[in-house]
Amino acid sequence: MNKEETLLDHMEREGMSRRTFLKYCASLASLMALPPTAAAAMAEALGKARRPSVIWLPFQECTGCTESLTRSHTPSVEGMIFDMISLDYQETLMAAAGHQAEEALHNAMKDNYGKYVLIVDGSVATGLDGAYSCIAGRSNLDLLKEAAQGAAAIVALGSCAAFGGIPKANPNPTGAVAVSDIIKDKPIVNISGCPPIPVVITGVLAHYLTFGTLPELDGLGRPKAFYGETIHDRCYRRPFYDQGKFAKTFDDEGARKGWCLFELGCKGPVTYNACATTKWNDSTSFPIESGHGCIGCSEPDFWDAGGFYKALSTPANPLKYVGAAAAVGVAAGAAVSVANRASKNAAKAAHEKTQLTDLEK
Amino acid sequence: MRSINEIPIHVLSPDQMLTGQAEAVLSEIADLLARLLETGEEGSIDLRSLPLSPADRDWLDGKLGRGEVEIALEAGGRSTLYETAYAGVWKVTHRDTEERVVSEFIEVSHVPAIVKPAGADIENAHERLQSDLKQITQEGNER
Numbered sequence: 001m002n003k004e005e006t007l008l009d010h011m012e013r014e015g016m017s018r019r020t021f022l023k024y025c026a027s028l029a030s031l032m033a034l035p036p037t038a039a040a041a042m043a044e045a046l047g048k049a050r051r052p053s054v055i056w057l058p059f060q061e062c063t064g065c066t067e068s069l070t071r072s073h074t075p076s077v078e079g080m081i082f083d084m085i086s087l088d089y090q091e092t093l094m095a096a097a098g099h100q101a102e103e104a105l106h107n108a109m110k111d112n113y114g115k116y117v118l119i120v121d122g123s124v125a126t127g128l129d130g131a132y133s134c135i136a137g138r139s140n141l142d143l144l145k146e147a148a149q150g151a152a153a154i155v156a157l158g159s160c161a162a163f164g165g166i167p168k169a170n171p172n173p174t175g176a177v178a179v180s181d182i183i184k185d186k187p188i189v190n191i192s193g194c195p196p197i198p199v200v201i202t203g204v205l206a207h208y209l210t211f212g213t214l215p216e217l218d219g220l221g222r223p224k225a226f227y228g229e230t231i232h233d234r235c236y237r238r239p240f241y242d243q244g245k246f247a248k249t250f251d252d253e254g255a256r257k258g259w260c261l262f263e264l265g266c267k268g269p270v271t272y273n274a275c276a277t278t279k280w281n282d283s284t285s286f287p288i289e290s291g292h293g294c295i296g297c298s299e300p301d302f303w304d305a306g307g308f309y310k311a312l313s314t315p316a317n318p319l320k321y322v323g324a325a326a327a328v329g330v331a332a333g334a335a336v337s338v339a340n341r342a343s344k345n346a347a348k349a350a351h352e353k354t355q356l357t358d359l360e361k
Numbered sequence: 362m363r364s365i366n367e368i369p370i371h372v373l374s375p376d377q378m379l380t381g382q383a384e385a386v387l388s389e390i391a392d393l394l395a396r397l398l399e400t401g402e403e404g405s406i407d408l409r410s411l412p413l414s415p416a417d418r419d420w421l422d423g424k425l426g427r428g429e430v431e432i433a434l435e436a437g438g439r440s441t442l443y444e445t446a447y448a449g450v451w452k453v454t455h456r457d458t459e460e461r462v463v464s465e466f467i468e469v470s471h472v473p474a475i476v477k478p479a480g481a482d483i484e485n486a487h488e489r490l491q492s493d494l495k496q497i498t499q500e501g502n503e504r
Binding site for chain 1: 413468
């Protein structure tokens with residue numbers, strides 16, 4: 001597909017029918033939390049879009065973000081990302097290596113100066129002048145500053161690029177920071193998660209192509225369409241929370257009945273992400289459906305948040321708390337009351353087989 | 362190793378997983394039907410965006426029932442669309458080429474939007490048919 005061709009031209013040439021495209025847009029609109037009726041308008045705009053150049057730089061990362069995207073359901077919705085964009089540099093996926101690869105990067109940056117989308121996964125090491133993480137003899141810090149100059153927008157993919165992630169966890173030996181700690185003069189979208197949900201990146205790119213702008217962001221720079229609500233608010237076990245029905249251990253009656261995992265350390269109430277609706281593994285399920293609480297991987301410093309199996313304090317008034325959470329974002333996590341310590345202790349005492357402390361190691 | 366049957370898993374009846382959320386969906390469908398009748402405006406509910414348990418979904422499907430029309434759409438995977446026992450209320454399930462469900466909607470309309478062919482496609486079909494006819498006539502003349 002050449003760069004002048006529109007997305008619809010390309011799809012028609014590939015033998016894709018209009019209905020297939022409409023169906024794709026309906027699914028995408030659903031994922032982007034747009035009203036279902038927006039699909040037709042979206043199909044029209046997206047069909048006319050020309051694909052942008054994308055440069056993808058990997059820094060202090062584990063390639064989990066790339067895995068998340070590439071192992072998702074090709075040739076379905078997320079697979080279309082490769083039709084929507086011209087991915088000009090991606091070390092893990094590209095065939096070129098060494099000087100050829102570096103040349104591809106510099107050509108893409110020069111030819112599309114001011115227009116390309118820069119995707120970064122991994123945090124940026126700042127210790128020892130960035131020497132902890134280098135590509136082709138240059139530090140990540142240096143590369144980021146150079147590539148950011150000509151970027152129209154930057155996508156910080158994954159919790160490491162968005163917030164520092166695991167490299168930044170205590171004691172942060174490499175001086176890891178987020179992309180937004182270094183670059184201050186470009187629009188940055190944080191797509192957090194460890195790894196992030198593949199359709200979120202497709203959604204952000206589709207939004208950029210459909211509307212020509214970046215989607216609306218929350219206080220932490222994340223697209224509201226996907227991070228606008230907590231896992232808790234969209235959880236199918238939420239009604240049990242409202243009824244006060246909680247699993248007290250991983251193997252009690254409540255756990256078997258699929259009750260709320262709040263008291264087993266679920267971070268759903270303070271975690272903003274779309275897992276409960278988009279789900280994982282080709283839309284099979286998400287962690288809570290497997291009987292495990294949310295670990296809050298799309299929130300800053302989740303690794304140092306005090307233990308995956310430690311219960312959040314129970315809010316004094318759940319409904320009021322939910323309203324506040326929707327209004328002020330993640331800060332509401334700090335606002336939960338510490339009132340219900342007694343029930344937490346009772347929950348701990350109810351353990352006979354597996355102790356919370358066993359799981360916290 | 363112990364046999365798998367010895368693992369003490371209790372199977373629950375689906376009723377125990379009902380949350381009551383599906384009832385709210387039913388009343389939204391009723392509102393959308395009223396709107397369709399009054400203004401002709403079509404409506405749609407994205408089932409994937411709602412926190413429904415599997416039991417809730419079954420309950421909803423059961424309550425809506427099946428009507429007379431069923432449509433299969435082969436477009437980038439098989440989609441199924443059927444009219445429920447309530448005329449004008451459609452259940453739409455889109456699947457990808459590997460049979461995975463990618464989106465699910467309740468559509469309240471005369472006919473689901475995706476079923477109607479686009480104007481450009483009809484134009485294209487007309488042109489193709491004309492040229493095919495021409496060829497058939499030519500071949501007939503040559504014989």
